[in-house]
Amino acid sequence: xxxxxxxxxxxxxxxxxxxxxxxxxxxxxxxxxxxxxxxxxxxxxxxxxxxxxxxxxxxxxxxxxxxxxxxxxxxxxxxxxxxxxxxxxxxxxxxxxxxxxxxxxxxxxxxxxxxxxxxxxxx
Amino acid sequence: xxxxxxxxxxxxxxxxxxxxxxxxxxxxxxxxxxxxxxxxxxxxxxxxxxxxxxxxxxxxxxxxxxxxxxxxxxxxxxxxxxxxxxxxxxxxxxxxxxxxxxxxxxxxxxxx
Numbered sequence: 719x720x721x722x723x724x725x726x727x728x729x730x731x732x733x734x735x736x737x738x739x740x741x742x743x744x745x746x747x748x749x750x751x752x753x754x755x756x757x758x759x760x761x762x763x764x765x766x767x768x769x770x771x772x773x774x775x776x777x778x779x780x781x782x783x784x785x786x787x788x789x790x791x792x793x794x795x796x797x798x799x800x801x802x803x804x805x806x807x808x809x810x811x812x813x814x815x816x817x818x819x820x821x822x823x824x825x826x827x828x829x830x831x832x833x834x835x836x837x838x839x840x841x
Numbered sequence: 842x843x844x845x846x847x848x849x850x851x852x853x854x855x856x857x858x859x860x861x862x863x864x865x866x867x868x869x870x871x872x873x874x875x876x877x878x879x880x881x882x883x884x885x886x887x888x889x890x891x892x893x894x895x896x897x898x899x900x901x902x903x904x905x906x907x908x909x910x911x912x913x914x915x916x917x918x919x920x921x922x923x924x925x926x927x928x929x930x931x932x933x934x935x936x937x938x939x940x941x942x943x944x945x946x947x948x949x950x951x952x953x
Binding site: 753763765768778822824825827829833834 | 842872876878880882884889890891892895896901931933935937938939940941942943944945946947
């Protein structure tokens with residue numbers, strides 16, 4: 719059974735930093751691209767970032783570009799999101815999701831989702 | 842950025858009746874390979890989203906056949922032939938053609 723378990727969400731002050739993790743199991747992790755998607759409380763879904771199977775290709779939404787860094791450790795079946803210069807508008811439930819493909823190419827498809835980890839940016 | 846717009850945003854439906862959600866994109870989602878890169882997701886109350894439809898009309902594994910997707914280019918529709926109580930939640934369409942990947946605003950389906 720595919721499992722994605724996010725962790726690392728906490729309350730952090732504006733301007734602070736945070737690192738989210740996603741532990742993957744039940745599939746061959748290094749075969750697939752991975753995504754982070756977020757959902758502000760009571761709001762819709764917002765795609766955040768994508769990383770290819772080997773970490774060679776990454777993409778970001780404009781709202782986080784330059785502040786967030788996605789990475790993966792295939793030896794540990796782990797996905798990460800380093801979040802710097804956090805703002806109130808970054809407050810959200812952050813999901814990691816598995817793509818159907820390994821490359822970061824069109825035809826994106828979130829076939830498995832974790833349950834999310836909550837990030838609150840507040841003073 | 843490709844803008845994706847859904848309607849309606851709220852959809853009250855009587856059980857057993859059909860339902861339909863529209864999704865429009867600001868650019869064609871028809872790839873040169875002939876596939877439309879448009880997905881549909883359902884987020885049931887208190888749950889993570891789940892994939893329903895990909896390529897505009899292909900049902901994901903385990904999705905009941907009362908769900909169907911249609912459309913091409915910039916106009917797409919998700920239809921439920923006979924709504925059941927378990928279908929309540931928020932439906933999102935998403936363009937899967939280009940980054941940044943973008944979602945529609947979501948359509949909240951509720952049972953009358």
